[in-house]
Amino acid sequence: MIATLFKFKGGVKPASHKDESTQAPIARAPLPSRLVVPLRQSAGGTPQPLVAAGQKVLKGERIGAPEGNFSAAIHAPTSGSVLAVEHRTLPHPSGLSALCVVIEPDGEERWIERTPVSYAAESPDALRDLLRDSGIVGLGGATFPSHLKLKPGAAGRISTLIINGAECEPWITCDDLLMRERAGEIVRGIAILRHIASADRVLVGIEDNKPQAIAAMLAATAQSGDIEVVPVPARYPAGGEKQLIRVLTGIEIPYGRFGTEFGVQCFNVGTAWSVHRAVELGEPLVSRIVTLTGNVERPGNFEVLIGTPIDELLMLAAPKAGTDRFIMGGPMMGFTLARTDLPVTKAANCILAASPSLFPPQGPEMPCIRCGACTRACPAELQPHELYWFSRAKNFGKAQEYGIFDCIECGCCAYVCPSNIRLVDYYRFAKTSMRALEREKAASDAARVRFEFRNQREEREKAEKTARLAAKTAAARQAIAGAGKPAAAAPAQVAAEPAPALPQLDEAKKALIAAAIERARAQKEGVQPKNIDNLTPEKQAEIREIEARRVKVREIAKTPPEEPV
Numbered sequence: 171m172i173a174t175l176f177k178f179k180g181g182v183k184p185a186s187h188k189d190e191s192t193q194a195p196i197a198r199a200p201l202p203s204r205l206v207v208p209l210r211q212s213a214g215g216t217p218q219p220l221v222a223a224g225q226k227v228l229k230g231e232r233i234g235a236p237e238g239n240f241s242a243a244i245h246a247p248t249s250g251s252v253l254a255v256e257h258r259t260l261p262h263p264s265g266l267s268a269l270c271v272v273i274e275p276d277g278e279e280r281w282i283e284r285t286p287v288s289y290a291a292e293s294p295d296a297l298r299d300l301l302r303d304s305g306i307v308g309l310g311g312a313t314f315p316s317h318l319k320l321k322p323g324a325a326g327r328i329s330t331l332i333i334n335g336a337e338c339e340p341w342i343t344c345d346d347l348l349m350r351e352r353a354g355e356i357v358r359g360i361a362i363l364r365h366i367a368s369a370d371r372v373l374v375g376i377e378d379n380k381p382q383a384i385a386a387m388l389a390a391t392a393q394s395g396d397i398e399v400v401p402v403p404a405r406y407p408a409g410g411e412k413q414l415i416r417v418l419t420g421i422e423i424p425y426g427r428f429g430t431e432f433g434v435q436c437f438n439v440g441t442a443w444s445v446h447r448a449v450e451l452g453e454p455l456v457s458r459i460v461t462l463t464g465n466v467e468r469p470g471n472f473e474v475l476i477g478t479p480i481d482e483l484l485m486l487a488a489p490k491a492g493t494d495r496f497i498m499g500g501p502m503m504g505f506t507l508a509r510t511d512l513p514v515t516k517a518a519n520c521i522l523a524a525s526p527s528l529f530p531p532q533g534p535e536m537p538c539i540r541c542g543a544c545t546r547a548c549p550a551e552l553q554p555h556e557l558y559w560f561s562r563a564k565n566f567g568k569a570q571e572y573g574i575f576d577c578i579e580c581g582c583c584a585y586v587c588p589s590n591i592r593l594v595d596y597y598r599f600a601k602t603s604m605r606a607l608e609r610e611k612a613a614s615d616a617a618r619v620r621f622e623f624r625n626q627r628e629e630r631e632k633a634e635k636t637a638r639l640a641a642k643t644a645a646a647r648q649a650i651a652g653a654g655k656p657a658a659a660a661p662a663q664v665a666a667e668p669a670p671a672l673p674q675l676d677e678a679k680k681a682l683i684a685a686a687i688e689r690a691r692a693q694k695e696g697v698q699p700k701n702i703d704n705l706t707p708e709k710q711a712e713i714r715e716i717e718a719r720r721v722k723v724r725e726i727a728k729t730p731p732e733e734p735v
């Protein structure tokens with residue numbers, strides 16, 4: 171079947187600068203002095219470290235366990251010793267740091283035991299788990315875990331598989347070289363992806379400015395017959411996932427929706443290559459192809475271990491004098507690296523040395539003249555100048571209303587803007603602010619729910635305590651009431667038992683109390699000591715006198731008081 175091509179709106183045609191880095195075959199970068207492997211290298215959660223400082227690791231050994239099913243595992247790129255598990259700065263526009271495993275290579279490149287799998291005999295679920303545990307993520311730059319993209323969506327099945335070999339961004343050639351040199355391995359990976367997805371149709375989209383890659387892929391797919399290699403017009407951003415799906419199938423994927431919901435899914439050629447290595451060679455994702463280009467002496471493509479410090483890698487290309495910054499990615503969607511001692515990650519498709527002669531400094535920003543050039547260039551059919559105004563005014567509600575989250579940050583609008591407005595920077599600022607606000611709102615909602623829950627718990631505990639006390643009091647009252655009843659009122663089986671010891675003790679107690687009362691009464695009534703005869707006569711006289719006074723006082727006390735006049 172010959173694929174019908176559809177057009178996407180907008181786009182631009184910047185100078186491609188592909189030839190500079192396609193003159194030499196892919197070379198293997200040497201082992202660096204140390205590797206810094208970030209544990210977070212994909213969308214989803216952060217893998218948990220499985221190693222500690224001082225531990226020996228083998229090449230391909232798992233050093234980060236995927237968090238649930240939402241991220242992909244991380245592996246040691248070579249054999250050696252773990253020097254540290256600590257936070258290091260990531261090569262990311264945010265400049266944030268994350269937990270990394272620092273490995274000192276032993277130079278032996280000793281692999282774990284690799285277990286190839288015959289994919290045809292495996293279920294899609296088992297293969298998805300294998301991809302997750304092999305650390306397979308999208309190598310086009312988005313690094314979305316591939317096992318998640320292969321889950322059937324609302325459409326129930328992925329009927330069309332798109333393989334992205336477009337590589338539309340200027341200067342980057344890693345996919346081009348991979349297709350030229352390793353087309354057979356890519357096609358084997360495509361077969362595995364197709365088996366997992368049960369796809370009826372496979373389309374490989376390659377920009378028509380890569381004739382050698384197209385020829386190599388046509389040759390590699392000649393035997394398979396039903397994989398269509400489709401040259402697509404070279405127009406940036408034809409390699410954007412949504413744009414390529416649109417060009418090859420006519421399907422529009424709206425913002426926030428996934429291709430699987432429409433029965434279509436897209437994978438980069440580099441991802442297909444790594445899928446083949448993971449399944450059929452038993453090798454997890456520990457390296458990728460990186461383009462080194464721009465203002466360098468020896469531009470080219472290198473197979474690089476994940477975690478290699480960029481400054482060590484750059485020595486292979488030898489940056490020329492005049493280089494004023496390094497960009498990770500291409501000039502349209504990449505970002506300037508804050509430092510070069512950061513590691514290569516699974517997202518790093520290109521390191522571009524920039525100089526004022528290659529990338530003349532942009533002139534100062536001038537006011538928007540509402541020329542509409544940005545709107546005509548926007549492949550997402552947005553109104554970039556309106557988004558600019560709303561982002562600049564921090565009117566985030568309006569920016570959202572005008573579809574800012576549909577913006578793929580391709581940079582076409584800024585590329586054509588005659589006023590030199592850094593439009594994408596404004597959109598990134600607005601999106602980041604909105605996400606931060608959403609996070610804050612989610613955090614305060616969670617705090618409120620916790621507070622209400624605690625209040626409810628305290629109320630419940632209070633009520634339970636009151637009920638327990640009431641029950642205890644009632645039981646005590648009942649016990650007291652029961653103790654005053656005659657023995658006959660007691661249940662039959664209790665009456666039949668021998669008399670309990672407690673009533674006997676009570677009787678003894680009663681006798682003691684009665685004796686004490688009697689003594690007190692006798693004392694009160696002045697009962698005389700029985701025998702005073704053995705006292706001295708003076709003492710006896712004194713006692714008798716005291717006694718006579720007591721009797722007199724008692725007599726007076728017995729006399730009723732006189733009625734008041």
Ligand code: SF4
Pocket residue numbers: 537538539540541542543544545554555558583586587588589590591
């Ligand atoms: S291209 Fe620039 S000047 Fe023209 S409308 Fe867009 S933002 Fe304004």
Ligand code: SF4
Pocket residue numbers: 544547548549550551552553554557576577578579580581582583584593594597
């Ligand atoms: S960066 Fe966003 S607004 Fe600008 S052209 Fe690309 S998609 Fe449109």
